[in-house]
Amino acid sequence: xxxxxxxxxxPPYYAVIFTSIRRAGDHGYSVMADRMFDLAAxxxxxxxxxxxxxxxxxxxxxxxxxxxxxxxxxxxxHQEARRLGRDIWYSAxxxxxxxxxxxxxx
Amino acid sequence: xxxxxxxxxxPPYYAVIFTSIRRAGDHGYSVMADRMFDLAAxxxxxxxxxxxxxxxxxxxxxxxxxxxxxxxxxxxxHQEARRLGRDIWYSAxxxxxxxxxxxxxx
Numbered sequence: 457x458x459x460x461x462x463x464x465x466x467p468p469y470y471a472v473i474f475t476s477i478r479r480a481g482d483h484g485y486s487v488m489a490d491r492m493f494d495l496a497a498x499x500x501x502x503x504x505x506x507x508x509x510x511x512x513x514x515x516x517x518x519x520x521x522x523x524x525x526x527x528x529x530x531x532x533x534h535q536e537a538r539r540l541g542r543d544i545w546y547s548a549x550x551x552x553x554x555x556x557x558x559x560x561x562x
Numbered sequence: 563x564x565x566x567x568x569x570x571x572x573p574p575y576y577a578v579i580f581t582s583i584r585r586a587g588d589h590g591y592s593v594m595a596d597r598m599f600d601l602a603a604x605x606x607x608x609x610x611x612x613x614x615x616x617x618x619x620x621x622x623x624x625x626x627x628x629x630x631x632x633x634x635x636x637x638x639x640h641q642e643a644r645r646l647g648r649d650i651w652y653s654a655x656x657x658x659x660x661x662x663x664x665x666x667x668x
Binding site for chain 2: 462512513556
């Protein structure tokens, strides 16, 4: 699921940068992470996601517009996953919503 | 260096999202990565960086404004590191420059 660089369209589009530090133990995290990936990918406006974790976890999801991000944030199953994240899985996290203005690569 | 979530100021500020896939072997990469971290951190406008690598590598550096990003891109030692990245270390990468409009966390 996170082994390739996301094939995003020409900017502008949006990125949600989610940086986190996990607590010890799985406690249902892995199953929920897979579920949230599948659920996000089915949302209107979803463009792709990239993830990696060492000491820090970084997941960047890409979206066509802010309204799509708002709808995803309002999704009830996603809200429940975020509640479990705050209560159980993460010791710290930060979410940054950013407008991609320019991109290039190889 | 990348074990904590970056302490960024109130938005707006900028994020440079660098996603990459490494070729096999170090070939001087680790030394250069440490050097580029130190050099970036010394630039005007640098706010912080977060990194993680599994199959994908994701490094997000934060900057106060686009001019700071332009200056860092123009730095000669950074240009040489990017050339080595294209020629030796990376099989693929993507750079996305994004304006952080909103952030929150725990």
